[in-house]
Amino acid sequence: MNVRWEEHGWERLAPGVGRRRLPGWDATAGLVAGADAALLYDTGSTVREGAELRVQARSLLGGRRVTHIALSHPHFDHVLGTSAFAGVEVYGAVGAAELLAGGGAALYEDAVREGAGAAEAAEAVDLLVPPRHAVSGQLTLDLGGGRRVLLANAGPGHTGHDLAVLVPGSPDVVFCGDLVEESGEPQAGPDAIPGRWPAALDRLLSLGGPDAVYVPGHGAVVDAAFVRAQRDALASRFGVS
Numbered sequence: 734m735n736v737r738w739e740e741h742g743w744e745r746l747a748p749g750v751g752r753r754r755l756p757g758w759d760a761t762a763g764l765v766a767g768a769d770a771a772l773l774y775d776t777g778s779t780v781r782e783g784a785e786l787r788v789q790a791r792s793l794l795g796g797r798r799v800t801h802i803a804l805s806h807p808h809f810d811h812v813l814g815t816s817a818f819a820g821v822e823v824y825g826a827v828g829a830a831e832l833l834a835g836g837g838a839a840l841y842e843d844a845v846r847e848g849a850g851a852a853e854a855a856e857a858v859d860l861l862v863p864p865r866h867a868v869s870g871q872l873t874l875d876l877g878g879g880r881r882v883l884l885a886n887a888g889p890g891h892t893g894h895d896l897a898v899l900v901p902g903s904p905d906v907v908f909c910g911d912l913v914e915e916s917g918e919p920q921a922g923p924d925a926i927p928g929r930w931p932a933a934l935d936r937l938l939s940l941g942g943p944d945a946v947y948v949p950g951h952g953a954v955v956d957a958a959f960v961r962a963q964r965d966a967l968a969s970r971f972g973v974s
Contacts, residue, residue: 736795746904749765750766761948766793767876772800779850779857786814799821806829808843812833813858816857827869828893830865840854868884883899884898889930890925891910891911891921904944905941909937913955917951
């Protein structure tokens, strides 16, 4: 794509691959462009934010639309914008769809507790779109023009339903979701599985290798050394090897 990502408020990571740090919770949204299709990784915290991402993505894609969405995990600041994308194929880790379909009240409460507007949170929950495609293990999507992306059920860790995306290229890019956080200490809420989190980061490192760009769910892009150090810190914090 002959486009300057920065002019649209995005950060270019590799040819045809970028991310935006969303306001409020500093959550990542990622975009991967192929010749025939495009994948968005996470959709923001409200329908309004999702609509903004839709418009920005269309500009970055030269007028084409997002065709696939991968949801990193079922927390409000990563999934509540999905309904802004009509007719899109939505992917999540196995079990995420059932949790989201039955967890609207919890999503609303989490969003409002964290500072989202009550009306916007209620609208987003009412229109919530759970994943239609469950990823157990790994799944490759062909976006055309030689662009393939690998969806990997890398958890559990931050939640029981953590989905990462590997974009092979120069460099390889790994979208990590909240399995990795740079802007603060990784958050372990009541749905975290701490004892298995370090192993999830081992899987991310195996996916991307030593030279990949790793994109946290919150914060600046990091390298493999950062992910490895965070893995060791989590193992120490939770008393696992």
